[in-house]
Amino acid sequence: MKFKGKAWVYGDNVDTDVIIPARYLNTSDEKELAKHCMEDIDENFTKKIKKGDMIVAGYNFGSGSSREHAPIAIKASGISCVIAKSFARIFYRNSFNMGLPIFESIEAAENIKDGDEIEINADTGEIKNLTTGEVYKSTPIPDFMQELIQSNGLFGYAKKILNK
Amino acid sequence: MGMTISQKILAAKSGASKVSAGDIVLADVDLAFANDITAPISIDFVKKLGVNVFDKRKIALIPDHFTPNKDISSANQCKIMRDFVKERDLPNYWESGEVGIEHALLPEQGYIKPGMLIVGADSHTCTHGALGAFATGMGSTDVGFAFATGKSWFKVPESIKFIYKGKRNRWVGGKDLILYTIGKIGVAGALYQSMEFTGDAIKELPMEDRLTMCNMAIEAGGKNGIIEPDEITIEYLKERNVKESDYTVFKSDSDAEYSKIIEINVNDIEPQVAFPHLPENAKGISEINDDIKIDQAFIGSCTNGRLSDLQEAAKVLKNNKVAKYVRLIIIPATVDVYKQAMKEGLFDIFMEAGAVISTPTCGPCLGGYMGILADGEVAISTSNRNFVGRMGSKKSFIYLSSPAVCAASAVAGKIISPDEVVK
Ligand code: SF4
Numbered sequence: 176m177k178f179k180g181k182a183w184v185y186g187d188n189v190d191t192d193v194i195i196p197a198r199y200l201n202t203s204d205e206k207e208l209a210k211h212c213m214e215d216i217d218e219n220f221t222k223k224i225k226k227g228d229m230i231v232a233g234y235n236f237g238s239g240s241s242r243e244h245a246p247i248a249i250k251a252s253g254i255s256c257v258i259a260k261s262f263a264r265i266f267y268r269n270s271f272n273m274g275l276p277i278f279e280s281i282e283a284a285e286n287i288k289d290g291d292e293i294e295i296n297a298d299t300g301e302i303k304n305l306t307t308g309e310v311y312k313s314t315p316i317p318d319f320m321q322e323l324i325q326s327n328g329l330f331g332y333a334k335k336i337l338n339k
Numbered sequence: 340m341g342m343t344i345s346q347k348i349l350a351a352k353s354g355a356s357k358v359s360a361g362d363i364v365l366a367d368v369d370l371a372f373a374n375d376i377t378a379p380i381s382i383d384f385v386k387k388l389g390v391n392v393f394d395k396r397k398i399a400l401i402p403d404h405f406t407p408n409k410d411i412s413s414a415n416q417c418k419i420m421r422d423f424v425k426e427r428d429l430p431n432y433w434e435s436g437e438v439g440i441e442h443a444l445l446p447e448q449g450y451i452k453p454g455m456l457i458v459g460a461d462s463h464t465c466t467h468g469a470l471g472a473f474a475t476g477m478g479s480t481d482v483g484f485a486f487a488t489g490k491s492w493f494k495v496p497e498s499i500k501f502i503y504k505g506k507r508n509r510w511v512g513g514k515d516l517i518l519y520t521i522g523k524i525g526v527a528g529a530l531y532q533s534m535e536f537t538g539d540a541i542k543e544l545p546m547e548d549r550l551t552m553c554n555m556a557i558e559a560g561g562k563n564g565i566i567e568p569d570e571i572t573i574e575y576l577k578e579r580n581v582k583e584s585d586y587t588v589f590k591s592d593s594d595a596e597y598s599k600i601i602e603i604n605v606n607d608i609e610p611q612v613a614f615p616h617l618p619e620n621a622k623g624i625s626e627i628n629d630d631i632k633i634d635q636a637f638i639g640s641c642t643n644g645r646l647s648d649l650q651e652a653a654k655v656l657k658n659n660k661v662a663k664y665v666r667l668i669i670i671p672a673t674v675d676v677y678k679q680a681m682k683e684g685l686f687d688i689f690m691e692a693g694a695v696i697s698t699p700t701c702g703p704c705l706g707g708y709m710g711i712l713a714d715g716e717v718a719i720s721t722s723n724r725n726f727v728g729r730m731g732s733k734k735s736f737i738y739l740s741s742p743a744v745c746a747a748s749a750v751a752g753k754i755i756s757p758d759e760v761v762k
Contacts, residue, residue: 203380241462243380243478264531264562265462265478272480319363319492329484333388336488 176297178255180227187233194245209251226253237266246273274328280313341592343498345533348473352456360497369455371485372399377460379419384483393489399431401441404701409708439673439699442466442641449579453568454587465556469549471568497598498533503540505606513548514741517555518611522621530560540605546575547647558618613739624756635718636749640704643721644672648742653685655746656692662752667694668710
């Protein structure tokens with residue numbers, strides 16, 4: 176699995192409240208949620224991103240509540256994956272369950288600049304910065320999580336194992 | 340290299356002879372449950388899949404957060420649960436009049452046994468590790484997946500071993516031990532990891548105090564809290580008609596690997612108070628020099644709403660009166676606790692003191708209802724979180740403590756040691 180797109184860079188502790196503010200939680204419609212993705216940290220987010228682009232952030236991405244709307248909103252906005260120095264535990268889990276790939280890499284998060292073109296090989300965890308030519312390592316996604324992502328999250332995976 | 344108790348349970352439930360920290364396993368779940376806030380999404384997951392639940396006896400639905408329903412939307416949430424329970428004829432459901440706070444109710448009713456793998460759509464599911472089970476909180480979708488398939492995925496955690504040595508001082512219980520511990524390691528001190536509580540002082544700790552300790556593992560970022568089953572565990576289960584042949588006892592290998600081993604001398608611990616706005620801001624009661632005036636005191640929640648908690652509060656409140664302008668709210672965590680407290684005459688003591696007693700519910704613990712704080716107000720609470728706005732206004736302040744400190748503070752109108760009230 177490979178992902179390619181532009182990077183949009185944010186800082187540490189991007190919490191679930193800025194990823195999708197609580198005032199929009201009266202719906203679980205993903206298109207509606209996508210419209211407000213990252214709104215409280217970056218007003219222009221939904222206007223500037225293109226399908227396949229990536230979020231790059233610092234430590235503890237997705238901290239705060241256990242709301243599953245956060246990875247849903249990111250995925251539905253067209254973002255292909257998130258690279259961060261670290262993720263909050265429940266967000267980490269929810270992301271794979273919702274089929275949003277995430278990569279932990281301090282190196283990548285420190286060096287990637289806003290707007291850089293990035294290519295990620297999910298099997299090896301290798302992150303290429305096509306703008307600068309740099310290559311960074313990330314923790315490769317374990318097989319089980321790759322299967323979750325290929326099944327489009329926990330729902331698809333449940334269908335798969337129940338049909339077996 | 341051996342395995343920790345947590346790793347052994349995950350290995351047994353995923354059919355592996357050995358697992359190591361970092362492995363990802365798909366394991367069989369013995370109990371999956373959700374509450375009135377989280378269940379509707381889990382139920383939706385099962386319905387959309389168009390399947391039956393994997394095993395009716397192994398799922399539980401517990402409407403505890405906002406029952407009796409506080410408003411129309413909470414009533415609608417509970418209706419979704421109730422309709423699903425009726426439609427699928429599910430046995431493990433409790434209506435108002437029977438229901439209690441999930442993490443107090445399940446152990447009390449004998450649902451939790453050593454060696455079980457338990458997932459709950461509530462972060463304080465870690466409570467149940469007190470009985471030697473592996474129990475952790477998850478999102479609603481995870482629990483929906485468990486309802487449908489009987490399985491859940493886990494990243495096998497590393498463990499931190501805590502060794503508690505020595506004798507507890509007067510008024511020091513499970514709550515003080517865990518607040519002290521979180522104060523030492525911080526709110527992310529056990530991130531992703533298992534917290535294993537061991538040592539002589541734990542061997543002597545009653546089950547209800549152990550439940551309190553494991554309840555707050557999540558407040559240090561822990562994935563689960565766990566205590567190896569011993570005589571106290573077996574006795575607690577016997578009282579609930581759970582026989583030794585009904586469960587498997589797992590223990591950590593002597594050569595199990597730990598990411599850290601932390602020794603705590605219990606003789607040094609005095610009653611603790613966690614200052615706003617994090618559970619890690621714990622201080623010994625004698626270190627508090629300022630007068631911290633309170634507006635409200637709350638005794639209850641899945642942390643400290645059990646019978647021994649109410650007995651401890653009654654010891655302090657007997658023949659005393661709550662200070663003027665202070666509200667003391669007492670909420671027994673379950674119906675059985677409520678009945679027993681009433682039988683023992685604790686309610687007389689509470690009402691003589693000027694407290695108000697509510698039906699079992701989470702209520703004010705999460706700022707739901709039954710005691711919301713106004714701007715600028717200060718509360719002392721026996722619950723587990725003192726985050727900004729947790730019990731109401733964003734401009735209010737919450738201090739966490741044991742029932743004894745909470746009751747004494749209600750009497751004094753400011754935060755003080757129970758020794759000053761009970762001479
Ligand atoms: S009592 Fe508080 S912490 Fe416990 S389950 Fe209820 S809301 Fe959560």
